[in-house]
Amino acid sequence: MTAQPHINLQAPAQRNHVVGKSHAGWADRLFIEGGKGLLLVLLVVAVLLPLLAMLWRGFGGDGGGLGAAYELFSSANFRWLLFNSLSVSTTVALIVVPLAYLFAYALQRTLIAGKGVWRAISLLPLMAPSMLPGIALIYLFGNQGILRGLFADNIYGFWGIVLGEVIYTFPHALMILISALSLADARLFDAASSMGASPWRAFRSITWPGSRQGVFAAFCLVFTLTITDFGVPVVVGGDYQVLALEAYKAVVGQQQFGRGALIGMVLLIPALLSFGVDMWLRRRSRDSMSGRAQVYHPQPSRLRDSVFLGIVILVCAALLLVFGMAIFSSLVKFWPYNLSLVLDHYSFSDLPGGWSAYSNSLILATCSAVFGSLLIFTGAYLMEKTRQNTLTQILRMLSFIPMAVPGLVLGLGYVFFFNLPSNPLSGLYGTLTLLVVCTIAHFLTTAQMTASTALRQLDGEFEAAALSLKMPLAKHYLRVTLPICLPALLDIIRYLFVSAMTTVSAAIFLYSPDSMLAAVAVLNMDDAGNVGGAAAMSTLILLTSAGVSVLLATVSRGLLMRSQAWRQADERNLKPLPTGGASRLAGAA
């Protein structure tokens, strides 16, 4: 053991065959630092600076400042708006969350038939702009609605807004609660029944503690979505005004930017509060499910299943009625006098540019989905799988901001930042490019969390193994990481596409006549009294979103089938592979 064959410490340490490999190191550095740098630029320019611009405008600038703030907040009008917003949002949350909980419970903890169908129907509101439920309500309960006798006065006002928001926010709450109820440890239920606990007692001591955090999160999300939405109030609000609508009117109608910024800041408060509390709760309850948990399979129970089936059918029937009404009304020649079915409303003749709004939306949605998903997924990859440093930490923090910022507030920030003449980027204002940037930034957090979840399920040593085999990281990412995570990537693409098609909250402040969008056109046509046209455009958006979702789901399923050889085999032996995290992709505010 003491013989040392060929040690020569004096020999020059570094030799030439390192040189050939330093090329690979250089490419890796470009991929890692370049990717992170790009993400940093996007987050700073598209999220941080606009928000700071809004704060600056609210506290400083003309029309803002502390004096203006005091004047606004102490006015009776503002207090009336605030009271209206709070009562609408609270009412909506109190209706939606219990309803969504029952629905989610039916899907996750009972044995009712047709779960896939009910789930698909319940997701319909995600596929359309928030104005669509409002429009359908007018045709159902409005002055000339087919069911107008059901409401004492008419639909315009408090209950109209509440009903519209209930429909609009239902799937968002449902997604959170489905995922909250998906975790159940069968051993706990076995233990409870062996000790003679009734189903109700088991629910109170096992199911409810496990899901109440989801209930809180759903409540916060519904509250925030409702208080910042102006799509429903603008259609069915009538004289009942709310804050979100006021911010929209102040900026778009009256050019009162300071006032808009101040209201935007008020609307940011509930979002920030609920975001903070949710993060705190999440950290506290981490790892409450142990790794050895066994999957819970509900036992058959005819009474329970028929009750829940009844609830589910009622909810789905209501949703189908609303969406069917919207589609039907878009085909009616002249409501309510001539009910013959025609495609007149689909000509969009009184819309400047006509169909170009729809094609603009298609371009926006496609670009946001393609560029956004690649940027977000690659960014998440670099954040998860490369060496952690200060830049990674900064990126992590910045990428959580969009989650806490409602679209309305982000849009206002864009007005204040990109509309500054001194901003070298002001040339982007009003272009589709800026709309793409804004859409990606707006929906970044949820998409990135899906990507991170998928990436974390991969073996942490894949990258180390690739490096030891001298494979450039970018090439490894394309050859191994992306193919394995393809279902999650398609999920992100679908989420970004549908969100871009349906959102008005930020886009309403950023479009120009050349970059008119379909969802914005719905709002404008409704405003101009062309409710038939608005219904037609809403229907187009609905069909496009649903069609693309089905298409991507089919592609995803096809890919899963093709890769079945390794995916299924792998699940037996190794960690389960990511198949996509649909449950996370709900919170499009």
Next chain:
Amino acid sequence: MTQHNMQVRGIHKGFGAFQALDGVSLDVEAGELVCLLGPSGCGKTTLLRCIAGLEKQDRGSIVIGSRDVSNLPPQARDYGILFQSYALFPNLSVAQNIAYGLSGDSREVVRARVSEMLELVGLLGSEKKYPGQLSGGQQQRVALARALAPKPSLLLLDEPMSALDARVREHLCGELRQLQKNLGVTTLMVTHNQDEAMLMADRIAVMNQGHVEQYATPQQIYNQPATPFVAEFVGQGNWLPFACGQDGSARVGGLQVQLPQAKALQQGRLFCRPEAVVINPHEGIDNQFHAQMRDVTFLGNRCRMNFELTDLPGLTLQAELSPEAMPRLASQDIRVALPSSSLQVFA
């Protein structure tokens, strides 16, 4: 395969306030298999990751062959690594996994090399299978083939056996060792399992709290542990506190004990392996005492007996003996010997 030696010099690595590696030095000879053995948290995995370039050491140098790789990125260090999880790419076939590190070569060369590697690990015919379709042992062999395919100067094994069940483990240890010997590739293996280390290593570096306690052959580690930690961590043993009288004789409790050699110690601890304890010794053996048998555990090929020395009650000692020796132990009262030649003296 060309053989390379490796010198690790004074590696320091801290994580915040925690000093994971505290000046570790290690020479590995060309073609040698060295095991880093230690409890979890001792720094053995950190050392492996520093050598692999996956962690950056704070101080110290790593030389493989004649190349100083201390500051090179992992891609430029020229090693193959076998992870605990194997890290096989599930979407690539066995052949594609093995060819992953052969990107610069022509298609024909790659195909030939893949076949060669598969033959080496005994998996010819599995080219088109996916990792998920293989058993754990087969996956390990594919991962090994993948690590060795680019002919690295150094092979690193990170707890390679811990994902396998005990029965497969011993068999694969022997197989892996044979393969390593045939190829003559310099190998560094991390493990917390002393049986694996004993079975496979040319030399074992026992690590504790960021430094190397002893670096020697398995026989030396077992028979002449350099520190109490090594004695305790590897195998079983009995500890007896002793004090030295004025006349230089050592006393354990009230008993006079003969030491292997004179030590200039006021007091210390004696260490004795259970199998070195002699039951019913004949006259020629020193350090004979009366003892009380407490209980006997049957372990298949051997028996373990717990006993107390009659003049030293309260301290339970262990002896291991063959089952044939048992019937002769008819009574509770026995005589034992702790031969001085088998005693280790620690301060």
